[in-house]
Amino acid sequence: MDRDKTKVRSFEVAELAQISRSTVSRALAGDPRISESTRARVRAAAAQLGYQPNLIARGLKNRSTGIVGVVVTDLNNPYHAQALQLLVGKLGARRLAPLVFVGDTAEGAESAIERLMSYQVDAVIALAAPFSGQIVRACRAGRKPLVLMNRHDGDEDVSVVSGDGVAAGAMAADHLIAQGARTFAYFAGDDSTSISLDRETGFAERLAENGFELSARLSSRYSHAHALDVAADLLRSGAQAIFCANDTLAFALMDAARGMTGGARRPLVVGYDNSALAGWPVYDLTSIDQNLEDMTSLTVETAHSMVAAPASPPRRHVISPHLVQRGSSINRPPKGTI
Amino acid sequence: MDRDKTKVRSFEVAELAQISRSTVSRALAGDPRISESTRARVRAAAAQLGYQPNLIARGLKNRSTGIVGVVVTDLNNPYHAQALQLLVGKLGARRLAPLVFVGDTAEGAESAIERLMSYQVDAVIALAAPFSGQIVRACRAGRKPLVLMNRHDGDEDVSVVSGDGVAAGAMAADHLIAQGARTFAYFAGDDSTSISLDRETGFAERLAENGFELSARLSSRYSHAHALDVAADLLRSGAQAIFCANDTLAFALMDAARGMTGGARRPLVVGYDNSALAGWPVYDLTSIDQNLEDMTSLTVETAHSMVAAPASPPRRHVISPHLVQRGSSINRPPKGTI
DNA sequence: GTGAAAGCGCTAACAG
DNA sequence: CTGTTAGCGCTTTCAC
Numbered sequence: 001m002d003r004d005k006t007k008v009r010s011f012e013v014a015e016l017a018q019i020s021r022s023t024v025s026r027a028l029a030g031d032p033r034i035s036e037s038t039r040a041r042v043r044a045a046a047a048q049l050g051y052q053p054n055l056i057a058r059g060l061k062n063r064s065t066g067i068v069g070v071v072v073t074d075l076n077n078p079y080h081a082q083a084l085q086l087l088v089g090k091l092g093a094r095r096l097a098p099l100v101f102v103g104d105t106a107e108g109a110e111s112a113i114e115r116l117m118s119y120q121v122d123a124v125i126a127l128a129a130p131f132s133g134q135i136v137r138a139c140r141a142g143r144k145p146l147v148l149m150n151r152h153d154g155d156e157d158v159s160v161v162s163g164d165g166v167a168a169g170a171m172a173a174d175h176l177i178a179q180g181a182r183t184f185a186y187f188a189g190d191d192s193t194s195i196s197l198d199r200e201t202g203f204a205e206r207l208a209e210n211g212f213e214l215s216a217r218l219s220s221r222y223s224h225a226h227a228l229d230v231a232a233d234l235l236r237s238g239a240q241a242i243f244c245a246n247d248t249l250a251f252a253l254m255d256a257a258r259g260m261t262g263g264a265r266r267p268l269v270v271g272y273d274n275s276a277l278a279g280w281p282v283y284d285l286t287s288i289d290q291n292l293e294d295m296t297s298l299t300v301e302t303a304h305s306m307v308a309a310p311a312s313p314p315r316r317h318v319i320s321p322h323l324v325q326r327g328s329s330i331n332r333p334p335k336g337t338i
Numbered sequence: 339m340d341r342d343k344t345k346v347r348s349f350e351v352a353e354l355a356q357i358s359r360s361t362v363s364r365a366l367a368g369d370p371r372i373s374e375s376t377r378a379r380v381r382a383a384a385a386q387l388g389y390q391p392n393l394i395a396r397g398l399k400n401r402s403t404g405i406v407g408v409v410v411t412d413l414n415n416p417y418h419a420q421a422l423q424l425l426v427g428k429l430g431a432r433r434l435a436p437l438v439f440v441g442d443t444a445e446g447a448e449s450a451i452e453r454l455m456s457y458q459v460d461a462v463i464a465l466a467a468p469f470s471g472q473i474v475r476a477c478r479a480g481r482k483p484l485v486l487m488n489r490h491d492g493d494e495d496v497s498v499v500s501g502d503g504v505a506a507g508a509m510a511a512d513h514l515i516a517q518g519a520r521t522f523a524y525f526a527g528d529d530s531t532s533i534s535l536d537r538e539t540g541f542a543e544r545l546a547e548n549g550f551e552l553s554a555r556l557s558s559r560y561s562h563a564h565a566l567d568v569a570a571d572l573l574r575s576g577a578q579a580i581f582c583a584n585d586t587l588a589f590a591l592m593d594a595a596r597g598m599t600g601g602a603r604r605p606l607v608v609g610y611d612n613s614a615l616a617g618w619p620v621y622d623l624t625s626i627d628q629n630l631e632d633m634t635s636l637t638v639e640t641a642h643s644m645v646a647a648p649a650s651p652p653r654r655h656v657i658s659p660h661l662v663q664r665g666s667s668i669n670r671p672p673k674g675t676i
Numbered sequence: 677g678t679g680a681a682a683g684c685g686c687t688a689a690c691a692g
Numbered sequence: 693c694t695g696t697t698a699g700c701g702c703t704t705t706c707a708c
Contacts, residue, residue, distance in 0.1 A: 395701035
C-alpha cells in the first residue's frame, strides 16, 4: 500500500509552480480570481509533470463523482447496444463517466443499483429496464436523479425520455392503409411496458379511425427462434398487413412467410427499431425509427441538468419517431427476394 | 454542499452498535480478530440502518477502487456487444465495477484512457481495440494492469487473451476441403490486427498442406454495405469455397451471390464469429465460434488476479475456437433458400 | 479484541 | 489575488 511514485499529485505541481495547492486547484478549475500569469504558470507545470487530478479524491471532497450509473438489460439486442454506445459517447462529451451494469433479472437489477449507490454516482440512467420499480425506489431513497429511457410506466416522479409509441402505431397504420391493405394484424412482444402497449393502441386506434380493425394479434418472446415458431399462426390469419413490435419479430415473420408452401400472398410488414439489418437486402424491411440519436442526447442532457440542479422537477420528453419505408411494405415482392 | 442526511456513514453504525468506527470497518471486512458477538451486533446495526460503505472513500484510502476500465470500439458489432455484456456480468460477479469508454478513434482512445486513469481504475480491459499502442503506453506509465482481449500485436509485456486465429483458419480449410471444394478464396476485413492476419495464414497454410492454394483474396471494410459492393468481384473469381474474416462479410457475400444473375453455382461459405444471425434460416451460415464465454471469463479472471497481485508477470491465453456447421458450407442449397 | 489517531488527494471556507 | 486550514468517509497502524 505504498504510494506510487509515478503518480503526480497537485502538491508536486504547486511546488514546481512555486504556489500553493489551493491555487493549483483554482487555476485548473478556471476560477476567475486567479491572475492569468499564475494560471499560465500552473498550466505549464501541470503539463510538464503530466498531472491528472485524482477524481476519486475530488469526488470524496465534492460529493460529486462525475460518474453516472447506466443500467442496461440485454446488449444482444442491437437496439440496446446502439443506445448504450450513443449514451457512453454523449456522456463522455459532458465529462461524465458511465458505470455500466446489466440488470436482466430482478436480483441483478437490485445488486446493480446497490453497487451504483456505493460508488456515489451522480445520476442513474436506466435503459428500457424491466424492474424499473426497484430502481425508482432505490434512487429516490438515495436521492439520486434518475432518467428512465424508453420506459414510462407509473406516474412516478422521475424524468423520462421515451419514444412516442402511439404515434409510431398510427404511422404504421397510415402507411399500411395507404399501401392498400384492408386486413391487419399485430405481432406483439412479451413485455407489458407501457411503451409497447402504446404502439399497439396507436395502431388499433388509427385503424379504427379509418374504419378498419385488428383482425389478429399474437405475442411472442423477443427472440427470433421463438417468434419463428409461432409466426405461422399469425400468417394463417390471412391478414394483408402486419405491424410488429420489433424488427426481430418482423424478421422472424418474414422468414416464416418465405418458408410457407404455396403461393399464398405475403403480407406487408412493418417493423420497429430500424435496426441495421432492416436495411439489408434480404429483409428490406420498412421500419419505424425511434430517433435514438435524439433520444440519447436528450437523456444525457436531462441527466446532466439534474446533476447540476438536483432540486429541479423531473422532466418528461417524448421523441417523435419516423417511418423508413422499404420494400417489405410495398405491394410487390421486396427486391431482396430471390 | 450540505451533507445528505439520508446517507448512512460507518459512524452511525458504530453509534448504534455501541462500538468504534474501526471495529465496524473490521467486522464488516471479516477481520478474524473481531469476536463473533460484536460482529453480529455490527451486522445487525448495519442492516437496520441500511449501511452501504462509500466505495469512493474506501478507494481513496485503499488506493484500490474496485473499478475496472473497459475500452470498447464498436457496440454496433454484435460480437463486441456480446463480449461487453459477458464482461460486465463476470466483473460484477467478482465485485468489480466496469467504467466503460468507447475508443473508436485515436483521440477517443486517448481521452478514454486518460479519464480511466483519473478515476484510478484498478485495471483496464481493452476489447479488440485498435490504437492499443496508446493504451499499452498509458497503462504502463500509470502502472495499471492491462488485459488485451483479442489483440496481441507486438510483443508487449501485457496480458492477452485471444482466440486462436491460426487454428480457426485451419479449421475452415479442413472443413471446406472435406466438403469437396478445390478452389478457395479469402474475404478479408480492413484491419491489420495480428489475429485477423492469423486467420488468413492458418487458412492458407492448411490449404497448402493439402496441395491447394488461395486463388483469390479481397478485402473490405467491416460494413455490410461496403462488403456487398465489392463482393461481386470475389464471386467472379469462381472459387468454390470462401472463408470470410467475419460473419458480416459472409452475409454480404451471400447476399451478393443471391443477387447475381444466372445459375452460377454458389460458393461454400464459412464465416467467423458465429453471431446470432448466422443461425437464422436466411443465412444458415457455417461459422467459427470463438468461445466468447471462455474468452471473457479468462479475461476477467486475468484482470482480477493482476489486481490482486500487481507484480505477477503478464499472462497470455489462447482460446481454441470451434466450427459450427450449417447449410452454407454444404454442397446443396442451404435450407433457408427459397 | 478494541479504540484513538492519522491520512489518502482534493477543494472550499476563511483569512489576509 | 493567494495561502492556511479543515475535512470528505474510510481503513489501518499503533497502542492498550
